[in-house]
Amino acid sequence: MPPSVVAAASRPGPVPAAAAIPVVGRLAGVEDLQRTVLVRCSGRDRPGITTGLLGVLADSGAELFDMEQVVVRDRLTLDLAIGVDDGDQVLKELLFHGWEQGLQLDFEVVEADTARPVGARSVVTVIGQVLPPAALRDVTGAIATSGANIDRIVRLSRYPVVSYEFVTLGGDIDRMRAELVAAAKSHAVDVAVQRESLERRAKRLVVMDVDSTLIQDEVIELLAREAGCGEEVERITTRAMAGELDFEASLRERTALLAGLSDGVLDRVADKVRLTPGARTFVRTLKRLGYTVAIVSGGFTHITDRLAADLGIDHAAANRLEVVDGVLTGRLLGEVIDRPGKARMLREIAAAEHIPLEQTVAVGDGANDLDMLATAGLGIAFNAKPVVREAADTAVSVPFLDAILFLLGIRREDIEQADADDPAVADLGFVPAPGTPPA
Numbered sequence: 001m002p003p004s005v006v007a008a009a010s011r012p013g014p015v016p017a018a019a020a021i022p023v024v025g026r027l028a029g030v031e032d033l034q035r036t037v038l039v040r041c042s043g044r045d046r047p048g049i050t051t052g053l054l055g056v057l058a059d060s061g062a063e064l065f066d067m068e069q070v071v072v073r074d075r076l077t078l079d080l081a082i083g084v085d086d087g088d089q090v091l092k093e094l095l096f097h098g099w100e101q102g103l104q105l106d107f108e109v110v111e112a113d114t115a116r117p118v119g120a121r122s123v124v125t126v127i128g129q130v131l132p133p134a135a136l137r138d139v140t141g142a143i144a145t146s147g148a149n150i151d152r153i154v155r156l157s158r159y160p161v162v163s164y165e166f167v168t169l170g171g172d173i174d175r176m177r178a179e180l181v182a183a184a185k186s187h188a189v190d191v192a193v194q195r196e197s198l199e200r201r202a203k204r205l206v207v208m209d210v211d212s213t214l215i216q217d218e219v220i221e222l223l224a225r226e227a228g229c230g231e232e233v234e235r236i237t238t239r240a241m242a243g244e245l246d247f248e249a250s251l252r253e254r255t256a257l258l259a260g261l262s263d264g265v266l267d268r269v270a271d272k273v274r275l276t277p278g279a280r281t282f283v284r285t286l287k288r289l290g291y292t293v294a295i296v297s298g299g300f301t302h303i304t305d306r307l308a309a310d311l312g313i314d315h316a317a318a319n320r321l322e323v324v325d326g327v328l329t330g331r332l333l334g335e336v337i338d339r340p341g342k343a344r345m346l347r348e349i350a351a352a353e354h355i356p357l358e359q360t361v362a363v364g365d366g367a368n369d370l371d372m373l374a375t376a377g378l379g380i381a382f383n384a385k386p387v388v389r390e391a392a393d394t395a396v397s398v399p400f401l402d403a404i405l406f407l408l409g410i411r412r413e414d415i416e417q418a419d420a421d422d423p424a425v426a427d428l429g430f431v432p433a434p435g436t437p438p439a
């Protein structure tokens with residue numbers, strides 16, 4: 001006989017009579033046998049519900065095997081798996097307690113052991129401007145097709161993007177990833193799959209690209225515009241993208257066009273740089289969590305040093321423009337940071353901080369970030385060119401840098417609470433992110 005719901009009670013109404021609790025009668029027919037009963041309590045959340053129920057269990061000496069709780073829109077669902085001995089009055093007492101407290105209580109006799117598959121745990125994160133049921137149906141359908149079960153669903157954020165985390169059990173992770181990529185594409189949402197492991201929770205270093213990642217601009221283009229050679233720089237950029245020039249050659253050619261400019265141009269450009277939305281929140285939250293944060297740029301130190309000082313970033317690496325008597329020579333000093341150079345910097349910073357590469361995250365948008373993204377434990381393509389998006393572990397295509405926090409399993413509410421508790425942030429005046437509903 002399948003386990004069934006055997007009793008329920010909630011106020012208002014008469015106190016349920018003992019005779020209305022068939023589980024007691026049924027259990028009474030089985031001698032010397034302990035049953036496992038799942039007690040599901042639901043109702044409007046308020047302080048003391050869990051204490052009250054556990055108090056009943058404590059007073060009756062019942063065994064507690066398992067306990068989980070969720071709260072959605074102030075409605076609580078609390079599940080308790082308890083051992084009920086023959087003739088035990090605990091269910092009646094729970095029922096009476098529920099009636100007194102205005103809580104709905106359901107009882108179900110369940111198996112003593114879980115029949116859940118044991119297998120690897122994965123975490124599927126879904127992020128979208130909106131996530132309608134059809135998108136979530138196809139995401140969860142992809143999980144099911146891979147043979148995995150969903151163990152837990154957590155809503156991470158409601159704005160400026162909607163995001164959920166699904167913890168899954170078992171299944172074929174490669175198949176899940178392939179199916180999820182298709183679902184994500186058809187609904188224009190971001191989906192990431194990560195093995196749930198200690199490493200996932202122990203990320204300690206984030207290394208970011210700068211142009212079109214931490215900031216919305218491409219610094220070389222701002223400089224070229226200031227220098228009045230925007231068109232020439234664009235022509236070189238086009239040739240580089242067509243594969244006629246490698247990154248270093250194109251950088252040197254573009255930099256040469258800046259020769260003769262006063263170094264004051266660097267300050268003017270630094271003033272014009274616009275941070276990507278969510279950049280401050282992203283860095284501030286990572287720092288609170290104890291992360292080391294670094295920026296690695298194919299651009300110039302003058303800009304990255306200012307960004308690092310402004311945001312409290314720990315390491316900044318970029319190309320150094322030669323300045324003689326306050327004038328740019330159009331030449332670069334030292335080793336050029338190009339595509340392999342960015343990956344090298346990631347390795348060097350990780351080594352200096354004694355952080356294993358598995359515990360690093362790299363974020364970037366361009367082809368010259370590909371090596372760095374591949375080197376990191378988690379490579380994230382941020383509003384990236386298609387070639388980068390396909391190669392990276394995961395992609396974020398909403399225009400908010402702090403959406404990356406959701407991939408790390410951090411909830412929006414916790415980020416905001418930390419800001420609200422921080423006098424340094426409160427003094428700045430909390431600026432709601434775009435799309436924030438009125439408080």
Ligand SMILES: [Mg+2]
Pocket residue numbers: 209210211212213364365366
């Ligand atoms: Mg970039």
